[in-house]
Amino acid sequence: MDWxxxxxxxxxxxxxxxxxxxxxxxxxxxxxxxxxxxxxRFPGKALVNGLVHLPLIxxxxxxxxxxxxxxxxxGPFGAVLSQLGITVAFRWTGAALxxxxxxxxxxxxxxxLAIAAVDPKLEEAAATLGASxxxxxxxxxLPLIxxxxxxxxxxxxxxxxxxxxxxxxxVSNIPGQTRTVPSAIYAFLQVPGGETAALRLxxxxxxxxxxxxxxxxxxxxxxxxxVRGT
Amino acid sequence: MTLSVALHHRLGDLDADIAFDAPxxxxxxxxxxxxxxxxxxxxxxxxxxxxRGRVAVGDWVLYDTERARWLPPHRRQxxxxxxxxxxxxxxxxxxxxxxxxxxxGAARRAEGPERIIDLLGIGNLLERRPNGLSGGExxxxxIGRALLSAPRLILxxxxxxxxxxxxxDEILPYFERLRDEVGIPILYVSHSVAExxxxxxxxxxxxxxxxxxxxPTASVLSDPAAVQGIAPRELGAVLTARVLCHHADxxxxxxxxxxxxxxxxxxxxxxxxxxxxxxxxDVILSTARPEGLSALNILSGTIADLHExxxxxxxxxxxxxxxxxxxxxxxxxxxxxxxxxxxxxxxxIKTVSVAQTDIGQG
Numbered sequence: 394m395d396w397x398x399x400x401x402x403x404x405x406x407x408x409x410x411x412x413x414x415x416x417x418x419x420x421x422x423x424x425x426x427x428x429x430x431x432x433x434r435f436p437g438k439a440l441v442n443g444l445v446h447l448p449l450i451x452x453x454x455x456x457x458x459x460x461x462x463x464x465x466x467x468g469p470f471g472a473v474l475s476q477l478g479i480t481v482a483f484r485w486t487g488a489a490l491x492x493x494x495x496x497x498x499x500x501x502x503x504x505x506l507a508i509a510a511v512d513p514k515l516e517e518a519a520a521t522l523g524a525s526x527x528x529x530x531x532x533x534x535l536p537l538i539x540x541x542x543x544x545x546x547x548x549x550x551x552x553x554x555x556x557x558x559x560x561x562x563x564v565s566n567i568p569g570q571t572r573t574v575p576s577a578i579y580a581f582l583q584v585p586g587g588e589t590a591a592l593r594l595x596x597x598x599x600x601x602x603x604x605x606x607x608x609x610x611x612x613x614x615x616x617x618x619x620v621r622g623t
Numbered sequence: 624m625t626l627s628v629a630l631h632h633r634l635g636d637l638d639a640d641i642a643f644d645a646p647x648x649x650x651x652x653x654x655x656x657x658x659x660x661x662x663x664x665x666x667x668x669x670x671x672x673x674x675r676g677r678v679a680v681g682d683w684v685l686y687d688t689e690r691a692r693w694l695p696p697h698r699r700q701x702x703x704x705x706x707x708x709x710x711x712x713x714x715x716x717x718x719x720x721x722x723x724x725x726x727x728g729a730a731r732r733a734e735g736p737e738r739i740i741d742l743l744g745i746g747n748l749l750e751r752r753p754n755g756l757s758g759g760e761x762x763x764x765x766i767g768r769a770l771l772s773a774p775r776l777i778l779x780x781x782x783x784x785x786x787x788x789x790x791x792d793e794i795l796p797y798f799e800r801l802r803d804e805v806g807i808p809i810l811y812v813s814h815s816v817a818e819x820x821x822x823x824x825x826x827x828x829x830x831x832x833x834x835x836x837x838x839p840t841a842s843v844l845s846d847p848a849a850v851q852g853i854a855p856r857e858l859g860a861v862l863t864a865r866v867l868c869h870h871a872d873x874x875x876x877x878x879x880x881x882x883x884x885x886x887x888x889x890x891x892x893x894x895x896x897x898x899x900x901x902x903x904x905d906v907i908l909s910t911a912r913p914e915g916l917s918a919l920n921i922l923s924g925t926i927a928d929l930h931e932x933x934x935x936x937x938x939x940x941x942x943x944x945x946x947x948x949x950x951x952x953x954x955x956x957x958x959x960x961x962x963x964x965x966x967x968x969x970x971x972i973k974t975v976s977v978a979q980t981d982i983g984q985g
Contacts, residue, residue: 514709520696521668521703522772523726528697532722536713 404577412553415493427504453558487564492553500549507541544612551605630676639832648824658829669696702769708761710753723772731773759790820900821983845947847930859902880944881922896985905976906950
């Protein structure tokens with residue numbers, strides 16, 4: 394695999410690291426949010442739903458700037474995090490944060506659909522058989538939505554791999570630190586003779602995105618089958 | 624152990640104010656849809672929290688607004704059999720069966736699952752998935768799953784309503800065995816008179832959120848006032864009958880309080896007590912003992928009372944010893960014959976009018 398140069402490899406490795414962390418760390422919150430939106434009635438539900446979906450609609454540069462205001466070293470969250478010894482501004486962790494937020498709506502939507510497909514009557518039946526709420530979730534709800542959770546995670550991963558606008562606004566484009574594949578493509582296109590390197594990374598991006606979409610389609614079909622039990 | 628229920632609940636148009644006791648055996652909650660049957664069952668299960676009330680099994684209180692006690696469903700130790708089996712699609716039949724048993728803990732699951740699996744005849748289904756099962760098989764697994772959670776109480780909400788007649792006949796005997804072998808209260812919701820007549824030890828008739836009548840099955844089903852809501856064609860009293868002998872021509876002879884009864888061959892040994900539902904519309908009344916009839920059964924009793932319905936019919940209650948029989952005849956006949964309470968009369972019942980589904984284990 395020496396057809397990618399060291400700089401390109403660095404970008405691919407960084408993108409993978411950023412995307413995996415972004416996906417894994419946001420997954421529990423994604424499941425919780427999806428469950429709350431699918432099942433619970435609470436004041437401010439419309440607001441939560443709007444906030445979750447906002448990154449899907451806002452220009453990514455706006456999301457990136459808001460992150461910079463909030464999580465920059467001077468920002469309120471950034472200050473709290475830096476007291477805990479965590480810096481996100483201009484670090485790969487910041488890129489992961491940006492990617493997680495941008496990917497979150499896709500993840501939540503996929504999981505929410507899976508939860509909505511689970512018949513609450515099954516959960517009631519489990520409760521009458523002695524299962525407390527957490528047990529009902531672990532033994533009934535979660536296995537039934539698992540393919541949906543995986544589909545959501547894969548979609549989120551693919552989205553994180555491709556995130557550009559919010560990332561470059563929030564954490565800039567530092568080689569080895571925040572230069573993910575899209576940022577690298579952008580950088581290669583800014584220098585003379587960089588087109589071939591950019592093209593190679595474009596191929597990587599397309600392959601990852603296509604693979605993820607196919608996998609999530611297959612899993613989405615499995616949701617139906619698991620819930621129907623055939 | 625007796626289940627006692629008292630609750631007030633307002634939900635939409637229904638203003639329920641219901642109180643009754645369910646002794647061991649099958650207590651049927653009987654009434655039209657919207658009468659409050661499911662409200663009662665879900666309140667007992669804890670799936671619904673009534674506005675006010677108290678639900679207890681013996682001295683174990685599940686719910687009491689006065690003492691601010693409310694047990695969540697998973698701590699009520701009951702077996703709920705739903706109308707749609709509600710089996711878990713991602714688990715095998717075996718895993719479904721053992722689901723509640725696992726939560727019941729070691730102390731409550733002293734007995735192995737084999738007896739119940741055997742009782743329900745589902746031993747050959749254990750490795751299958753619920754979706755590959757027939758409706759009747761699914762419902763049997765659901766019954767087993769509820770029983771294996773070692774419940775103190777069984778709730779069944781129209782467990783046969785979603786099944787066709789053949790499947791109903793497949794499941795009904797299992798409920799009879801449950802009633803006779805398990806020894807815990809079973810609260811059984813139904814709007815089918817035939818099911819209630821066959822299974823119930825006690826009947827609670829509900830109408831628009833109120834208890835109309837509660838008592839032993841035979842006396843409730845033969846009480847014209849209690850059964851006002853029932854479609855006339857479904858009306859019928861339940862007689863207790865003891866099997867005397869089986870005849871070579873395919874008939875069984877049974878002893879009732881009003882005389883012997885010939886029925887199409889029943890599957891029960893001589894000496895067994897059965898309950899036989901006699902549809903009111905299948906009974907012919909005669910003031911003199913008739914002769915030269917093809918009908919084999921002539922039971923003798925006295926008229927207890929007559930109830931004129933809205934239509935052309937009259938419901939006549941005939942006392943046979945300690946039991947009652949209902950006959951539905953036209954008002955015109957009742958007048959022409961001059962029927963009156965206290966009068967001796969004969970009830971004629973065709974043998975073939977009694978179907979196998981009308982006969983249950985006593």
